[in-house]
Amino acid sequence: MGKLRCRFGEFAGDDTLGGMDHLVPVPVEVRAVPGDDFAVTAGVGVRAGGAAAAVGELLAEVLRDATGFAVPVDEARGAIALTIDDGIGHPEEYRLAVTRDGVALTAGTARGLFAGVQTLRQLLGEPWAFAGGVVRDRPRFAHRGVMLDVARHFFTVAEVRRFIDGISRYKINVLHLHLTDDQGWRIEIERWPRLAAVGGATQVGGGPGGFYTQREYRELVDYAAARNVTVIPEIDLPGHVNAALVAYPELGPAGVAPAPFTRHGNAKGFSSLAIDQEVTYRFVDDVLREVAALTPGPYLHLGTDETHATPEDGFLAFLARVLPMASQHGKAVIGWHEILRATPPASVIPQYWGRDSSDERMAAAVARGSRVVLSPAHKVYLDMKYDPGTPIGFDWAAFIEVADVYDWDPGTYLAGVPEAAVHGIEGPLWSETLRSYRDAEYLAFPRVAALAELAWSPRAKHDWPDFARRLAAHGPRWTAEGVNFHRSPQIAWVD
Numbered sequence: 205m206g207k208l209r210c211r212f213g214e215f216a217g218d219d220t221l222g223g224m225d226h227l228v229p230v231p232v233e234v235r236a237v238p239g240d241d242f243a244v245t246a247g248v249g250v251r252a253g254g255a256a257a258a259v260g261e262l263l264a265e266v267l268r269d270a271t272g273f274a275v276p277v278d279e280a281r282g283a284i285a286l287t288i289d290d291g292i293g294h295p296e297e298y299r300l301a302v303t304r305d306g307v308a309l310t311a312g313t314a315r316g317l318f319a320g321v322q323t324l325r326q327l328l329g330e331p332w333a334f335a336g337g338v339v340r341d342r343p344r345f346a347h348r349g350v351m352l353d354v355a356r357h358f359f360t361v362a363e364v365r366r367f368i369d370g371i372s373r374y375k376i377n378v379l380h381l382h383l384t385d386d387q388g389w390r391i392e393i394e395r396w397p398r399l400a401a402v403g404g405a406t407q408v409g410g411g412p413g414g415f416y417t418q419r420e421y422r423e424l425v426d427y428a429a430a431r432n433v434t435v436i437p438e439i440d441l442p443g444h445v446n447a448a449l450v451a452y453p454e455l456g457p458a459g460v461a462p463a464p465f466t467r468h469g470n471a472k473g474f475s476s477l478a479i480d481q482e483v484t485y486r487f488v489d490d491v492l493r494e495v496a497a498l499t500p501g502p503y504l505h506l507g508t509d510e511t512h513a514t515p516e517d518g519f520l521a522f523l524a525r526v527l528p529m530a531s532q533h534g535k536a537v538i539g540w541h542e543i544l545r546a547t548p549p550a551s552v553i554p555q556y557w558g559r560d561s562s563d564e565r566m567a568a569a570v571a572r573g574s575r576v577v578l579s580p581a582h583k584v585y586l587d588m589k590y591d592p593g594t595p596i597g598f599d600w601a602a603f604i605e606v607a608d609v610y611d612w613d614p615g616t617y618l619a620g621v622p623e624a625a626v627h628g629i630e631g632p633l634w635s636e637t638l639r640s641y642r643d644a645e646y647l648a649f650p651r652v653a654a655l656a657e658l659a660w661s662p663r664a665k666h667d668w669p670d671f672a673r674r675l676a677a678h679g680p681r682w683t684a685e686g687v688n689f690h691r692s693p694q695i696a697w698v699d
């Protein structure tokens with residue numbers, strides 16, 4: 205079989221789809237071996253045991269859905285073999301070999317196997333076969349993130365799961381959930397039940413809002429973990445707290461309940477916790493304790509952006525008390541780069557959302573030993589419009605087309621922040637202008653694929669025309685899955 209058809213369509217000519225030539229993100233090394241495809245037939249099985257079993261089961265489910273075959277998972281037999289090899293040092297590295305005799309996927313950990321399975325999925329064509337060849341792959345950056353703002357617009361557990369499915373296909377491994385803001389509080393806190401019950405009942409535009417019970421949240425975190433996605437919960441402090449003040453007025457400087465806030469407008473950074481009241485610190489400690497207990501991942505995100513309603517000395521005093529609380533609850537802290545005003549310890553990761561290519565505080569933090577996450581707003585803010593015709597989204601940072609996301613180098617972007625200091629990159633999807641989950645998909649795809657390649661693939665493989673050509677083959681996959689993606693005019697989409 206020389207030529208494969210993608211499972212989502214038939215393609216004439218030499219531009220074969222669904223093969224080694226259309227992988228996104230592009231692997232470190234990939235070599236197609238035409239004619240050495242592995243035919244997937246009714247008797248196919250997955251060989252996976254021990255730490256590989258769960259990933260093997262995920263792969264089997266994918267194959268069952270696509271082919272209707274039984275696809276058993278067994279630790280001793282099956283032509284598609286998933287193997288853990290302790291000799292592979294990097295936790296997300298994998299090696300894949302597809303020949304007419306079978307598929308061999310090897311990695312040092314289940315996380316590496318999961319990454320390899322995502323590659324394998326892109327190799328599946330119809331009639332059912334995996335394209336022949338070999339891949340050797342590992343990520344450039346450890347943190348490959350997307351942020352979803354569930355505060356301005358609430359997304360259900362089912363929607364967030366679907367989002368996790370969509371981003372993990374591209375080896376995104378961090379989902380930062382912006383759980384609290386002026387317009388809504390989305391996570392149940394047992395000690396402060398009105399946060400969710402009252403503070404969760406609003407959103408932009410005045411809809412019903414919503415929140416996750418602790419049980420739902422835990423299930424979401426587990427679902428993500430099974431797909432090598434670490435959830436980073438953000439509790440935005442000490443500003444962006446109007447919803448919390450509606451629920452508990454004693455937490456605010458005025459001590460009286462403000463009106464619920466359901467607009468977006470320009471009114472950013474208008475709310476603040478009462479910095480000089482003890483109740484504020486009991487509240488923060490309780491919230492961080494409960495959220496930390498729900499969080500297997502190492503990080504809590506404490507926000508700290510746009511604290512225009514908090515006096516500067518109060519902001520510094522607040523962080524001096526709150527940063528140690530996060531450590532007491534066993535977590536490292538990420539904050540928007542404004543957190544650097546407090547000169548935090550080097551373990552704190554600043555997330556840079558500025559648009560400048562130099563920032564003194566970022567450079568100084570790196571000089572002190574900090575690692576950083578880069579989210580320059582004019583490159584990776586997924587809530588920016590693609591172009592003036594985009595019906596949703598903002599444009600305050602830029603219009604951001606696919607090529608804009610792709611065309612920068614995180615390793616050289618910020619003065620004084622070398623590649624080794626870059627923990628990773630992240631695309632925030634703020635949701636003020638979103639009306640539905642379909643809107644979220646429209647803004648995320650295909651830009652997430654560009655972000656993912658920038659974060660995963662080595663700089664030496666960076667090549668816009670080649671990326672655009674490979675990306676074109678992903679349109680039919682999104683179409684088949686009902687993903688509402690933007691048909692960017694920069695891409696010669698295949699139908």
Ligand code: TNX
Pocket residue numbers: 472509510540557585587598634635636
């Ligand atoms: C700025 S960037 C914000 C968010 C808004 C976003 C809209 C940052 C840390 N704060 O509160 O949702 O702009 O684009």
